[in-house]
Amino acid sequence: AQRVTQPEKLLSVFKGAPVELKCNYSYSGSPELFWYVQYSRQRLQLLLRHISRESIKGFTADLNKGETSFHLKKPFAQEEDSAMYYCALSGIKETSGSRLTFGEGTQLTVNP
Amino acid sequence: DAGITQSPRHKVTETxxxxxxxxxxxxxxxxxxxxxxxxxxxxxxxxxSYGVKDTDKGEVSDGYSVSRSKTEDFLLTLESATSSQTSVYFCATGTTSGRTVSYNEQFFGPGTRLTVL
Known part of the structure; x- marks a missing residue:
């Protein structure tokens, strides 16, 4: 079974402060990990995927297989980063398609 | 974003x-x-759904059914709505890259807010 855990439902930081959103996963094989973001009243959109090792909007995330974690980090938070963030895992490679398992989400608020 | 739409966007219905x-x-x-x-x-x-007429259950499928008669459309039916089905429903699509390692990215619709009274 695959599981994603985001231990913080709410996270509040001040503008310019570093931010880290935690994500831990459980999966016996080699997972693909993603971060999705949902701004207020908008659709979910992909922020990062570990396989491409990108940095989007100043966010980075490193897959740590030893700790089974995929924490999202940004050195200097901005007010426009306020949103709901979901960590997601794809571990199934069958022909019926890959199913994403989402964490519960972390609501990030960046205060001025 | 305009490539995936959902209808209706809001609905209120009765149990x-x-x-x-x-x-x-x-x-x-x-x-x-x-x-x-x-x-x-x-x-x-x-x-x-993994193709036309090919569908499978997810983790919370009880009380829901789906149909996909053509590539473009995927219908979700609540057979007899209950208050526990009050929620926001998102549709997503996905495609594999065709490479050895698939990106497995999914693209989301705008959501439908359903209220069951």
């Missing part, structure tokens, strides 16, 4: 009535998914 939500895509993606989004639960997969 016991059937409800059908529609997802339409113009991306020609093979895979389509229905999720529900609830506070404290994140997104949970209801049903998904």
């Amino acid at each position: 016991g009535t059937p409800v059908t939500l529609r997802c339409h895509q113009t991306e020609n993606h093979r895979y389509m998914y229905w999720y529900r989004q609830d506070p404290g639960h994140g997104l949970r997969l209801i049903h998904y």
Whole structure:
């Protein structure tokens, strides 16, 4: 079974402060990990995927297989980063398609 | 974003009535998914489709059925709506890159807010 855990439902930081959103996963094989973001009243959109090792909007995330974690980090938070963030895992490679398992989400608020 | 639409965007219905939500895509993606989004639960997969007429259950499929008669459309039906099905429903599509390692990225619709009284 695959599981994603985001231990913080709410996270509040001040503008310019570093931010880290935690994500831990459980999966016996080699997972693909993603971060999705949902701004207020908008659709979910992909922020990062570990396989491409990108940095989007100043966010980075490193897959740590030893700790089974995929924490999202940004050195200097901005007010426009306020949103709901979901960590997601794809571990199934069958022909019926890959199913994403989402964490519960972390609501990030960046205060001025 | 305009490639995936959902209808209706908002609906209020009464307990016991059937409800059908529609997802339409113009991306020609093979895979389509229905999720529900609830506070404290994140997104949970209801049903998904891996091709026309090919569907399978997700983790919270009880009380829901789906149909996919053509690539562009994926319908979600609540056979007899209950208050516990009050939620925001998201449709998503996906396609594999065709490479050895698949990106497995999914693209989301705008959501349908359903209230069951």
